Amino acid sequence: MTPRVLVVGGGFAGWQVVKHLQGKGFEVVLLDRQPHHVFIPLLYQVAIGLMPPQVVARPLAKLCAPHTTFVQDPVTAIDLAHQQVHTTTQRLAYDFxxxxxxxxVRSPPAGTFGLQTLEQALALRDRLEQTPHGGTWVVVGGGATGVEMAGALAEWSRWHAQSLRILLVQSRDRLLPDLPAPLATATIRHLQRLGVELRLGTTVQVADPHTAILNGDRLPCTGIIWTAGLVGTPLAYTPAVETVFKQRLAVRPTLQxxxxxxxxxxxxxxxxxxxxRSAYLTGVAPEALQQGVHVARNLQRHRRGLVPQPFTYWDKGRLAVIGGYGAIGKIGPVSLTGFGPWLLWFAVHGWYLPGFANRAKALGQWLWVYLLRRKP
Ligand SMILES: Cc1cc2nc3c(=O)[nH]c(=O)nc-3n(C[C@H](O)[C@H](O)[C@H](O)COP(=O)(O)OP(=O)(O)OC[C@H]3O[C@@H](n4cnc5c(N)ncnc54)[C@H](O)[C@@H]3O)c2cc1C
Incomplete structure:
Protein backbone atom coordinates (compact mmCIF):
# COMPACT_ATOMS: atom_id res chain seq x y z
CA MET A 1 0.00 0.00 0.00
CA THR A 2 1.25 3.52 -0.81
CA PRO A 3 2.17 5.29 2.44
CA ARG A 4 0.37 8.58 3.00
CA VAL A 5 2.44 11.58 4.09
CA LEU A 6 0.54 14.53 5.48
CA VAL A 7 2.50 17.79 5.53
CA VAL A 8 1.13 20.61 7.71
CA GLY A 9 2.36 23.98 6.41
CA GLY A 10 3.44 24.90 2.87
CA GLY A 11 6.11 27.43 3.84
CA PHE A 12 9.86 27.07 3.35
CA ALA A 13 10.19 23.75 5.19
CA GLY A 14 6.94 22.02 4.23
CA TRP A 15 7.22 22.91 0.55
CA GLN A 16 10.67 21.28 0.36
CA VAL A 17 9.23 18.03 1.72
CA VAL A 18 6.45 18.07 -0.86
CA LYS A 19 8.83 18.92 -3.70
CA HIS A 20 11.35 16.23 -2.81
CA LEU A 21 8.73 13.49 -2.37
CA GLN A 22 7.20 13.98 -5.80
CA GLY A 23 7.45 10.76 -7.81
CA LYS A 24 8.99 8.88 -4.87
CA GLY A 25 6.12 6.44 -4.22
CA PHE A 26 4.18 8.32 -1.54
CA GLU A 27 0.69 9.73 -1.49
CA VAL A 28 1.35 13.30 -0.36
CA VAL A 29 -1.24 15.69 1.07
CA LEU A 30 -0.31 19.29 1.89
CA LEU A 31 -2.43 21.22 4.34
CA ASP A 32 -2.16 24.98 4.79
CA ARG A 33 -4.48 27.58 6.19
CA GLN A 34 -3.55 30.05 3.46
CA PRO A 35 -3.71 29.53 -0.33
CA HIS A 36 -0.14 30.68 -0.98
CA HIS A 37 3.43 29.72 -0.37
CA VAL A 38 4.81 33.04 0.90
CA PHE A 39 8.42 34.18 0.58
CA ILE A 40 8.42 35.82 4.02
CA PRO A 41 11.83 37.60 3.85
CA LEU A 42 10.45 39.96 1.18
CA LEU A 43 7.22 40.80 3.03
CA TYR A 44 8.70 43.98 4.43
CA GLN A 45 9.24 45.13 0.83
CA VAL A 46 5.54 44.46 0.11
CA ALA A 47 4.69 46.53 3.19
CA ILE A 48 6.61 49.56 1.91
CA GLY A 49 5.11 49.20 -1.58
CA LEU A 50 8.41 48.19 -3.17
CA MET A 51 7.36 44.66 -4.18
CA PRO A 52 4.01 43.66 -5.69
CA PRO A 53 2.32 40.95 -3.56
CA GLN A 54 2.13 38.40 -6.39
CA VAL A 55 5.94 38.29 -6.54
CA VAL A 56 6.23 36.88 -3.01
CA ALA A 57 3.12 34.65 -2.97
CA ARG A 58 2.67 31.59 -5.20
CA PRO A 59 -0.59 29.59 -5.27
CA LEU A 60 -0.06 26.25 -3.52
CA ALA A 61 -2.84 24.46 -5.46
CA LYS A 62 -1.03 25.22 -8.71
CA LEU A 63 2.39 24.29 -7.29
CA CYS A 64 1.07 20.97 -5.95
CA ALA A 65 -0.75 19.75 -9.07
CA PRO A 66 -0.74 17.04 -10.32
CA HIS A 67 1.36 14.99 -7.86
CA THR A 68 0.20 16.33 -4.48
CA THR A 69 -3.24 17.00 -3.06
CA PHE A 70 -3.53 20.48 -1.58
CA VAL A 71 -6.09 21.17 1.13
CA GLN A 72 -6.60 24.77 2.24
CA ASP A 73 -7.94 24.51 5.75
CA PRO A 74 -6.46 25.44 9.14
CA VAL A 75 -5.43 22.59 11.39
CA THR A 76 -7.42 22.68 14.62
CA ALA A 77 -6.09 19.58 16.42
CA ILE A 78 -3.67 16.71 15.95
CA ASP A 79 -4.56 13.27 17.28
CA LEU A 80 -1.21 11.50 17.38
CA ALA A 81 -2.61 8.38 19.01
CA HIS A 82 -5.08 7.78 16.15
CA GLN A 83 -2.86 9.22 13.39
CA GLN A 84 -5.34 11.87 12.37
CA VAL A 85 -5.21 15.62 11.76
CA HIS A 86 -8.39 17.61 12.37
CA THR A 87 -9.20 20.69 10.35
CA THR A 88 -12.22 22.96 10.53
CA THR A 89 -14.07 20.70 8.05
CA GLN A 90 -12.55 17.20 8.08
CA ARG A 91 -10.25 14.59 9.59
CA LEU A 92 -7.27 13.43 7.57
CA ALA A 93 -5.48 10.15 8.32
CA TYR A 94 -1.75 9.71 7.80
CA ASP A 95 1.01 7.12 7.90
CA PHE A 96 3.67 9.81 8.28
CA VAL A 105 4.21 36.27 17.44
CA ARG A 106 3.26 35.38 21.01
CA SER A 107 0.17 37.43 21.96
CA PRO A 108 0.61 40.48 19.71
CA PRO A 109 -1.35 43.39 21.24
CA ALA A 110 -4.62 44.18 19.46
CA GLY A 111 -4.37 46.85 16.75
CA THR A 112 -0.64 46.38 16.10
CA PHE A 113 0.71 45.43 12.67
CA GLY A 114 2.45 42.09 12.07
CA LEU A 115 4.78 41.04 9.31
CA GLN A 116 4.35 37.30 8.90
CA THR A 117 1.55 36.91 6.38
CA LEU A 118 0.73 38.55 3.07
CA GLU A 119 -2.46 39.99 4.56
CA GLN A 120 -0.49 41.62 7.38
CA ALA A 121 2.02 43.15 4.94
CA LEU A 122 -0.82 44.51 2.78
CA ALA A 123 -2.63 45.95 5.80
CA LEU A 124 0.59 47.76 6.77
CA ARG A 125 1.08 49.01 3.20
CA ASP A 126 -2.48 50.40 3.19
CA ARG A 127 -1.94 52.14 6.52
CA LEU A 128 1.36 53.65 5.37
CA GLU A 129 -0.32 55.02 2.24
CA GLN A 130 -2.82 56.81 4.48
CA THR A 131 -0.10 58.14 6.78
CA PRO A 132 -0.39 61.86 7.43
CA HIS A 133 2.73 64.00 7.13
CA GLY A 134 5.01 63.69 10.12
CA GLY A 135 3.49 60.48 11.45
CA THR A 136 5.23 58.46 14.15
CA TRP A 137 5.82 54.72 13.78
CA VAL A 138 6.95 52.44 16.57
CA VAL A 139 8.71 49.19 15.59
CA VAL A 140 8.87 46.72 18.46
CA GLY A 141 11.64 44.10 18.45
CA GLY A 142 15.36 44.53 17.82
CA GLY A 143 15.95 41.28 15.93
CA ALA A 144 16.62 41.14 12.19
CA THR A 145 12.96 41.69 11.29
CA GLY A 146 12.58 44.81 13.45
CA VAL A 147 15.85 46.26 12.19
CA GLU A 148 14.91 45.58 8.57
CA MET A 149 11.49 47.14 9.05
CA ALA A 150 12.86 50.28 10.73
CA GLY A 151 15.38 50.77 7.90
CA ALA A 152 12.64 50.15 5.32
CA LEU A 153 10.40 52.80 6.90
CA ALA A 154 13.27 55.27 6.61
CA GLU A 155 13.50 54.44 2.89
CA TRP A 156 9.73 54.81 2.49
CA SER A 157 9.94 58.19 4.14
CA ARG A 158 12.68 59.30 1.70
CA TRP A 159 10.81 58.05 -1.39
CA HIS A 160 7.63 59.85 -0.37
CA ALA A 161 9.37 63.00 0.93
CA GLN A 162 7.62 62.60 4.27
CA SER A 163 9.30 63.13 7.60
CA LEU A 164 8.28 60.01 9.46
CA ARG A 165 9.45 59.69 13.03
CA ILE A 166 10.59 56.08 13.46
CA LEU A 167 11.33 54.51 16.84
CA LEU A 168 12.90 51.06 17.11
CA VAL A 169 12.24 49.64 20.57
CA GLN A 170 14.01 46.65 22.07
CA SER A 171 13.56 45.27 25.59
CA ARG A 172 17.14 43.97 25.77
CA ASP A 173 20.13 46.28 25.92
CA ARG A 174 21.41 45.38 22.45
CA LEU A 175 20.09 44.83 18.94
CA LEU A 176 20.47 41.61 16.95
CA PRO A 177 21.20 39.23 19.84
CA ASP A 178 21.86 36.34 17.40
CA LEU A 179 24.76 38.19 15.73
CA PRO A 180 28.17 39.41 17.01
CA ALA A 181 28.13 42.64 19.08
CA PRO A 182 30.22 44.71 16.56
CA LEU A 183 27.51 44.12 13.93
CA ALA A 184 24.88 45.38 16.37
CA THR A 185 26.98 48.51 16.98
CA ALA A 186 27.38 49.10 13.22
CA THR A 187 23.62 48.66 12.81
CA ILE A 188 22.88 51.27 15.48
CA ARG A 189 25.18 53.80 13.79
CA HIS A 190 23.63 53.12 10.37
CA LEU A 191 20.03 53.36 11.60
CA GLN A 192 20.79 56.59 13.45
CA ARG A 193 22.21 58.05 10.23
CA LEU A 194 18.90 57.18 8.56
CA GLY A 195 17.08 59.07 11.32
CA VAL A 196 15.76 56.06 13.25
CA GLU A 197 15.53 56.65 17.02
CA LEU A 198 16.63 53.68 19.12
CA ARG A 199 15.18 52.79 22.51
CA LEU A 200 17.13 49.90 23.98
CA GLY A 201 16.26 48.34 27.35
CA THR A 202 12.73 49.63 26.91
CA THR A 203 9.51 47.70 27.43
CA VAL A 204 6.42 48.50 25.38
CA GLN A 205 2.79 48.30 26.32
CA VAL A 206 0.04 49.17 23.92
CA ALA A 207 -2.82 51.28 25.27
CA ASP A 208 -4.59 51.42 21.89
CA PRO A 209 -3.51 51.23 18.19
CA HIS A 210 -2.33 54.87 18.39
CA THR A 211 -0.71 54.93 21.83
CA ALA A 212 2.44 53.06 22.79
CA ILE A 213 3.66 53.17 26.39
CA LEU A 214 7.46 53.09 26.50
CA ASN A 215 8.84 52.39 29.98
CA GLY A 216 5.68 54.02 31.35
CA ASP A 217 5.68 57.10 29.06
CA ARG A 218 2.73 57.47 26.69
CA LEU A 219 3.67 58.07 23.05
CA PRO A 220 0.93 58.97 20.53
CA CYS A 221 1.74 57.32 17.19
CA THR A 222 0.39 56.50 13.75
CA GLY A 223 1.02 52.78 14.04
CA ILE A 224 2.87 50.07 15.96
CA ILE A 225 4.63 47.22 14.16
CA TRP A 226 5.12 44.22 16.45
CA THR A 227 7.94 41.81 15.51
CA ALA A 228 9.03 40.62 18.97
CA GLY A 229 8.43 37.30 20.70
CA LEU A 230 8.24 34.64 18.00
CA VAL A 231 7.19 31.19 19.25
CA GLY A 232 6.35 27.88 17.57
CA THR A 233 2.81 27.89 16.10
CA PRO A 234 0.56 26.27 18.72
CA LEU A 235 -1.35 23.26 17.39
CA ALA A 236 -3.49 21.21 19.81
CA TYR A 237 -1.77 17.82 20.18
CA THR A 238 -3.34 14.74 21.76
CA PRO A 239 -1.50 13.45 23.70
CA ALA A 240 0.45 16.63 24.46
CA VAL A 241 3.95 16.87 23.02
CA GLU A 242 7.00 18.36 24.69
CA THR A 243 7.85 21.95 23.81
CA VAL A 244 11.20 23.54 24.69
CA PHE A 245 13.05 26.66 23.47
CA LYS A 246 10.53 29.37 22.37
CA GLN A 247 7.63 26.90 22.59
CA ARG A 248 9.04 24.88 19.74
CA LEU A 249 8.59 21.11 19.53
CA ALA A 250 11.32 18.95 21.03
CA VAL A 251 12.82 16.78 18.30
CA ARG A 252 15.45 14.06 18.13
CA PRO A 253 18.59 14.61 15.99
CA THR A 254 16.68 12.92 13.13
CA LEU A 255 13.94 15.62 13.48
CA GLN A 256 11.38 13.02 14.66
CA ARG A 277 24.20 19.71 19.93
CA SER A 278 24.75 22.59 22.36
CA ALA A 279 22.63 25.39 20.89
CA TYR A 280 19.28 25.57 19.16
CA LEU A 281 18.97 26.75 15.58
CA THR A 282 17.71 30.33 15.43
CA GLY A 283 14.81 30.04 12.96
CA VAL A 284 15.81 31.28 9.52
CA ALA A 285 14.80 30.18 6.04
CA PRO A 286 17.95 28.16 5.14
CA GLU A 287 17.46 25.99 8.24
CA ALA A 288 13.86 25.30 7.20
CA LEU A 289 14.85 24.54 3.60
CA GLN A 290 17.61 22.11 4.59
CA GLN A 291 15.40 20.37 7.16
CA GLY A 292 12.65 19.91 4.57
CA VAL A 293 15.05 18.21 2.16
CA HIS A 294 16.45 16.07 4.98
CA VAL A 295 13.03 14.83 6.11
CA ALA A 296 12.04 13.95 2.54
CA ARG A 297 15.19 11.78 2.45
CA ASN A 298 14.43 10.21 5.82
CA LEU A 299 10.90 9.34 4.69
CA GLN A 300 12.38 7.53 1.70
CA ARG A 301 14.65 5.64 4.11
CA HIS A 302 11.59 4.53 6.13
CA ARG A 303 10.09 3.14 2.92
CA ARG A 304 13.22 1.15 2.21
CA GLY A 305 13.28 -0.18 5.78
CA LEU A 306 16.38 1.88 6.74
CA VAL A 307 16.82 3.93 9.91
CA PRO A 308 16.46 7.74 9.59
CA GLN A 309 19.64 9.81 9.64
CA PRO A 310 20.45 12.71 12.00
CA PHE A 311 20.19 16.23 10.54
CA THR A 312 23.27 18.44 10.26
CA TYR A 313 22.92 22.08 9.35
CA TRP A 314 25.24 23.67 6.82
CA ASP A 315 25.39 27.29 7.96
CA LYS A 316 26.03 29.45 4.90
CA GLY A 317 25.83 32.66 6.96
CA ARG A 318 23.36 35.37 7.84
CA LEU A 319 22.50 38.66 6.14
CA ALA A 320 20.11 41.47 7.07
CA VAL A 321 19.35 44.64 5.16
CA ILE A 322 19.33 47.73 7.36
CA GLY A 323 18.11 50.27 4.81
CA GLY A 324 19.74 52.93 2.62
CA TYR A 325 22.09 50.62 0.65
CA GLY A 326 23.39 49.12 3.89
CA ALA A 327 23.35 45.60 5.30
CA ILE A 328 25.17 43.48 7.83
CA GLY A 329 26.19 39.89 7.56
CA LYS A 330 28.17 37.05 9.06
CA ILE A 331 29.65 34.42 6.81
CA GLY A 332 31.70 31.84 8.71
CA PRO A 333 33.90 33.82 11.13
CA VAL A 334 33.78 36.96 8.93
CA SER A 335 31.52 39.89 9.84
CA LEU A 336 30.46 42.20 7.02
CA THR A 337 28.84 45.63 6.96
CA GLY A 338 27.93 48.17 4.30
CA PHE A 339 27.24 47.99 0.57
CA GLY A 340 28.92 44.58 -0.07
CA PRO A 341 26.53 42.54 2.11
CA TRP A 342 23.65 44.70 0.84
CA LEU A 343 24.39 43.61 -2.72
CA LEU A 344 24.84 40.02 -1.55
CA TRP A 345 21.46 40.11 0.25
CA PHE A 346 19.69 41.09 -2.97
CA ALA A 347 21.61 38.49 -5.00
CA VAL A 348 20.81 35.70 -2.51
CA HIS A 349 17.13 36.59 -2.07
CA GLY A 350 16.68 37.08 -5.82
CA TRP A 351 18.24 33.67 -6.39
CA TYR A 352 16.08 31.86 -3.83
CA LEU A 353 12.83 33.59 -4.80
CA PRO A 354 10.82 30.79 -6.43
CA GLY A 355 9.77 31.14 -10.10
CA PHE A 356 11.67 32.72 -13.01
CA ALA A 357 8.97 35.33 -13.71
CA ASN A 358 8.96 36.41 -10.05
CA ARG A 359 12.74 36.77 -10.04
CA ALA A 360 12.60 38.88 -13.19
CA LYS A 361 9.89 41.12 -11.68
CA ALA A 362 11.78 41.52 -8.42
CA LEU A 363 14.99 42.37 -10.25
CA GLY A 364 13.13 44.95 -12.34
CA GLN A 365 11.72 46.60 -9.20
CA TRP A 366 15.09 46.68 -7.45
CA LEU A 367 16.88 48.16 -10.48
CA TRP A 368 14.14 50.77 -10.89
CA VAL A 369 14.31 51.87 -7.28
CA TYR A 370 17.93 51.35 -6.27
CA LEU A 371 19.84 51.85 -9.53
CA LEU A 372 17.68 54.45 -11.27
CA ARG A 373 16.62 55.92 -7.90
CA ARG A 374 12.95 56.17 -8.89
CA LYS A 375 9.98 55.98 -6.58
CA PRO A 376 8.48 52.45 -6.48
C1 LIG B 1 9.34 39.51 8.54
C2 LIG B 1 10.29 38.36 8.50
C3 LIG B 1 11.46 38.48 7.77
C4 LIG B 1 12.34 37.40 7.69
N1 LIG B 1 13.49 37.56 6.96
C5 LIG B 1 14.31 36.51 6.81
C6 LIG B 1 15.48 36.63 5.99
O1 LIG B 1 15.77 37.68 5.41
N2 LIG B 1 16.26 35.52 5.85
C7 LIG B 1 15.96 34.34 6.47
O2 LIG B 1 16.69 33.36 6.28
N3 LIG B 1 14.89 34.20 7.27
C8 LIG B 1 14.05 35.25 7.45
N4 LIG B 1 12.93 35.12 8.24
C9 LIG B 1 12.66 33.82 8.90
C10 LIG B 1 12.04 32.84 7.90
O3 LIG B 1 10.97 33.46 7.21
C11 LIG B 1 11.53 31.62 8.66
O4 LIG B 1 12.62 31.02 9.33
C12 LIG B 1 10.93 30.60 7.68
O5 LIG B 1 9.80 31.15 7.05
C13 LIG B 1 10.53 29.32 8.42
O6 LIG B 1 9.97 28.43 7.51
P1 LIG B 1 8.81 27.45 7.98
O7 LIG B 1 8.48 26.61 6.80
O8 LIG B 1 9.18 26.79 9.25
O9 LIG B 1 7.58 28.40 8.33
P2 LIG B 1 6.74 29.39 7.34
O10 LIG B 1 7.53 29.75 6.16
O11 LIG B 1 6.26 30.43 8.25
O12 LIG B 1 5.53 28.45 6.89
C14 LIG B 1 4.57 27.96 7.81
C15 LIG B 1 3.32 27.60 7.03
O13 LIG B 1 2.41 26.94 7.93
C16 LIG B 1 1.11 27.43 7.71
N5 LIG B 1 0.32 27.28 8.94
C17 LIG B 1 0.51 27.89 10.13
N6 LIG B 1 -0.41 27.49 11.02
C18 LIG B 1 -1.22 26.62 10.37
C19 LIG B 1 -2.37 25.88 10.75
N7 LIG B 1 -2.90 25.95 11.97
N8 LIG B 1 -2.98 25.10 9.82
C20 LIG B 1 -2.47 25.01 8.54
N9 LIG B 1 -1.37 25.68 8.15
C21 LIG B 1 -0.75 26.47 9.05
C22 LIG B 1 1.32 28.89 7.33
O14 LIG B 1 0.20 29.39 6.60
C23 LIG B 1 2.59 28.82 6.48
O15 LIG B 1 2.31 28.64 5.11
C24 LIG B 1 12.05 36.18 8.36
C25 LIG B 1 10.87 36.07 9.12
C26 LIG B 1 10.01 37.15 9.19
C27 LIG B 1 8.74 37.01 10.01
Missing amino acids: LVLAAGSV LSDWDNVYAIGDLAAAKVRD
Missing part, protein backbone atom coordinates in the same frame (compact mmCIF):
# COMPACT_ATOMS: atom_id res chain seq x y z
CA LEU A 97 3.10 13.35 9.53
CA VAL A 98 5.42 16.31 8.91
CA LEU A 99 4.70 19.37 11.06
CA ALA A 100 5.97 22.57 9.41
CA ALA A 101 3.53 25.22 10.63
CA GLY A 102 6.22 27.83 11.34
CA SER A 103 6.10 30.42 14.09
CA VAL A 104 3.79 33.16 15.32
CA LEU A 257 9.24 13.96 17.66
CA SER A 258 10.60 12.48 20.89
CA ASP A 259 7.91 9.80 21.29
CA TRP A 260 6.62 9.34 17.75
CA ASP A 261 8.70 7.62 15.07
CA ASN A 262 6.29 8.53 12.25
CA VAL A 263 6.02 12.25 13.10
CA TYR A 264 8.60 14.84 12.10
CA ALA A 265 8.76 18.55 13.02
CA ILE A 266 10.82 21.01 10.99
CA GLY A 267 11.48 24.69 10.35
CA ASP A 268 10.54 27.38 12.85
CA LEU A 269 8.19 24.97 14.65
CA ALA A 270 10.99 22.60 15.66
CA ALA A 271 13.62 23.07 18.37
CA ALA A 272 16.40 21.52 16.30
CA LYS A 273 19.99 21.92 17.37
CA VAL A 274 23.16 22.80 15.55
CA ARG A 275 25.76 20.19 14.80
CA ASP A 276 27.56 20.32 18.16
